[in-house]
Amino acid sequence: MTGLVPAFVLMIGGLVPGLVLVSRGDAVARLIGLQLLSCVAVLVLLLLAQGFGQSQYLIVPLVLVVLAFAGTLVFTRLLGRRP
Amino acid sequence: MTVLGGVLIWFGVLVVVVSAVAALVLPAVHPRLHALTPVTSLAGPLIGAGVAVLNGFSLTTATVLLIVVLLAITGPALTTAMARLAGEREQEAGRG
Numbered sequence: 001m002t003g004l005v006p007a008f009v010l011m012i013g014g015l016v017p018g019l020v021l022v023s024r025g026d027a028v029a030r031l032i033g034l035q036l037l038s039c040v041a042v043l044v045l046l047l048l049a050q051g052f053g054q055s056q057y058l059i060v061p062l063v064l065v066v067l068a069f070a071g072t073l074v075f076t077r078l079l080g081r082r083p
Numbered sequence: 084m085t086v087l088g089g090v091l092i093w094f095g096v097l098v099v100v101v102s103a104v105a106a107l108v109l110p111a112v113h114p115r116l117h118a119l120t121p122v123t124s125l126a127g128p129l130i131g132a133g134v135a136v137l138n139g140f141s142l143t144t145a146t147v148l149l150i151v152v153l154l155a156i157t158g159p160a161l162t163t164a165m166a167r168l169a170g171e172r173e174q175e176a177g178r179g
Contacts, residue, residue, distance in 0.1 A: 003089055007096045012105055014099045017107035020119045021115075032115050035161055036106055039122045040099055042154060046147060047092070050134050056141040062150050069157040076164040081171050 004051045011044045027079050031072065038068035091133030098126035112169045115160050123158025127151045 018040060021033025034074045048055035098121050107117035110144030135144045 004092065010100055012097050014096075019106055026172075028112050028172060029115070030104055030126040031165055031168075032106065032112065032119060034176060035158075035165070036103060036119055036122065038128070038133040039119075039154065039158065040103065042150065043095070043099060043122075043127060046130060046134065046150060050147075051139065055141075055146070058143065058150065062146065062153075065150055065153045065157065069153075069161060072161050073164060076161075076168045079138045079172075080168050081175070 004047060008044070008047050011040065011047060014040045015044070031075055031079070034075070035068075035072055038064065038072070042068070042083060085137065088133045088136035091136060093133075094130030095126040095133060097124070098129065102126065111167065114120050116166055120158065120162055121148075123154050123162075127154040129160075 013073075015037060018033050018037035021036060022030050024030075025033075042065050045061040045064065046058070049055065049061070102118050102121045106115045109115050109118055128151055131147050134147045138144045138147070
């Protein structure tokens with residue numbers, strides 16, 4: 001765990017630009033921030049599971065990567081052109 | 084092997100940080116999408132490979148690789164969908 005702590009802290013720092021992006025700009029810019037946040041969150045959870053040595057925690061990023069894909073696709077559909 | 088796994092994870096983390104900062108700094112939608120792509124296509128596989136090297140052949144490694152492959156597959160699909168959405172909105176704005 002100790003060797004991964006600086007990497008984990010840097011990854012948490014990678015979440016900050018995503019939070020800034022989702023809080024300003026138009027809808028598409030916010031959507032980009034949402035995707036950045038979800039991707040970085042998946043990798044952070046992956047590193048957390050590895051750092052704690054608890055492989056059962058891996059179910060969380062596994063579910064998140066599928067739900068983030070579906071959720072972001074729904075947002076692109078809702079923000080798109082109406083038929 | 085521990086050193087190799089750590090180095091791979093560190094490279095992945097650096098790619099994530101640089102891409103996140105680039106997505107924040109770049110001004111328009113399409114360059115931001117370009118900055119976002121390395122997170123899913125490069126950093127994910129690097130971190131997954133690092134974790135796989137650290138764990139060796141096991142069910143944990145298989146799960147990690149599944150997560151990373153899903154991330155690498157879904158990332159470009161989402162980027163394409165968002166680029167198409169941005170193009171549509173720009174066209175509508177151009178028509179007034």
